[in-house]
Amino acid sequence: MNKLLIASLCAGLLTTTTFNTANADDNHGVRGDDHAPIGVMGDHRHGKGEFMLSYRFMRMFMNGNRQGTDNVSPETIATTVSNPFAPPPTLRVVPTQMTTDMHMVGGMYAPTDNVTLMGMVSYINRDMDHITFQGMAGTTRLGTFNTRSKGLGDTKISSLIKIYEERNHKIHLNAGLSLPTADIKKTDTVLTPMNTTPTLRLPYAMQLGTGTYDILPGITYAGSNDKLGWGAQYSGRMHLGRNSQNYSRGDKHQLSVWGSYALVPATSVSLRVTGETESKIDGNDDQITAPVQTANPNNYGGKRLSTSLGFNTVFPTGTLKGHRFSVEATLPVYQDLNGTQLKRDKAIMLGWSKSF
Numbered sequence: 001m002n003k004l005l006i007a008s009l010c011a012g013l014l015t016t017t018t019f020n021t022a023n024a025d026d027n028h029g030v031r032g033d034d035h036a037p038i039g040v041m042g043d044h045r046h047g048k049g050e051f052m053l054s055y056r057f058m059r060m061f062m063n064g065n066r067q068g069t070d071n072v073s074p075e076t077i078a079t080t081v082s083n084p085f086a087p088p089p090t091l092r093v094v095p096t097q098m099t100t101d102m103h104m105v106g107g108m109y110a111p112t113d114n115v116t117l118m119g120m121v122s123y124i125n126r127d128m129d130h131i132t133f134q135g136m137a138g139t140t141r142l143g144t145f146n147t148r149s150k151g152l153g154d155t156k157i158s159s160l161i162k163i164y165e166e167r168n169h170k171i172h173l174n175a176g177l178s179l180p181t182a183d184i185k186k187t188d189t190v191l192t193p194m195n196t197t198p199t200l201r202l203p204y205a206m207q208l209g210t211g212t213y214d215i216l217p218g219i220t221y222a223g224s225n226d227k228l229g230w231g232a233q234y235s236g237r238m239h240l241g242r243n244s245q246n247y248s249r250g251d252k253h254q255l256s257v258w259g260s261y262a263l264v265p266a267t268s269v270s271l272r273v274t275g276e277t278e279s280k281i282d283g284n285d286d287q288i289t290a291p292v293q294t295a296n297p298n299n300y301g302g303k304r305l306s307t308s309l310g311f312n313t314v315f316p317t318g319t320l321k322g323h324r325f326s327v328e329a330t331l332p333v334y335q336d337l338n339g340t341q342l343k344r345d346k347a348i349m350l351g352w353s354k355s356f
């Protein structure tokens with residue numbers, strides 16, 4: 001993963017230093033920092049009649065467990081955390097790590113200078129490793145197993161509406177809706193403490209969407225001068241009612257603040273800090289009852305702070321003219337998690353986009 005980031009950075013630096021950068025400012029829209037770091041969604045608008053196509057790939061890792069801000073071992077969880085679906089009295093299956101891959105294809109179109117419309121579909125691949133402890137009590141490990149789910153994610157549509165714009169400062173509203181196009185009834189085979197391997201509905205964390213229509217409000221500010229760019233975005237996700245399985249994922253609020261420096265006009269590096277809060281799940285799916293932390297709606301959400309290093313380049317000339325390549329690597333700084341949960345580890349996002 002680190003090699004991938006370094007390779008992307010080197011490739012970007014190499015290509016941009018070969019360009020004659022003196023003319024780059026003549027070519028409207030080729031600044032690297034015209035876009036926010038790739039992890040920020042709905043960060044920029046387009047001019048009337050302009051289209052943009054984009055592809056993003058994100059890989060997120062989770063590793064090890066935490067209660068609040070304290071790390072906790074699988075043995076401690078298996079012997080001390082009570083199981084709401086008892087018996088057994090405590091949790092006997094403990095997740096140890098998770099990888100989520102997300103492919104996102106997006107389109108943008110500006111019917112007027114004041115409004116840009118945006119849509120995004122995604123394909124998600126989740127993979128979680130677990131330890132199963134033997135029987136009703138104790139710390140004897142029976143074995144390990146892995147569950148997987150993959151498929152279409154929820155679909156997002158939104159409008160970016162201009163509030164204010166002058167040469168160096170832009171503000172717009174983000175008004176979005178998430179459509180429940182993802183499957184929330186995924187199943188897989190598990191290893192139980194009794195050494196059986198039934199196929200069960202997977203816990204909430206392994207499902208591919210929320211199952212609800214969600215509103216996605218936000219406001220975005222972006223500023224720039226000669227070499228520097230900066231910006232901030234609030235974005236939220238509020239769930240409308242409960243889904244077909246009688247629960248609602250926790251509402252989310254996120255604030256990102258970033259700054260960027262243009263190495264040459266077409267290429268910028270960025271630093272971003274993101275804080276977010278997420279509530280626990282409301283209600284429950286009565287098909288999800290295994291003795292594992294992820295089956296308990298209270299073991300979701302919390303407060304998180306992360307920092308991201310990014311790179312953004314758009315080719316000003318040549319056969320790749322107008323093609324933008326971006327990468328952003330994220331590390332968690334602080335995580336205060338509700339109940340008992342896997343904690344986030346590093347994440348990386350790669351992106352391509354092209355305006356027409």
Ligand SMILES: [Cu+2]
Binds near residue numbers: 045108
């Ligand atoms: Cu765009």
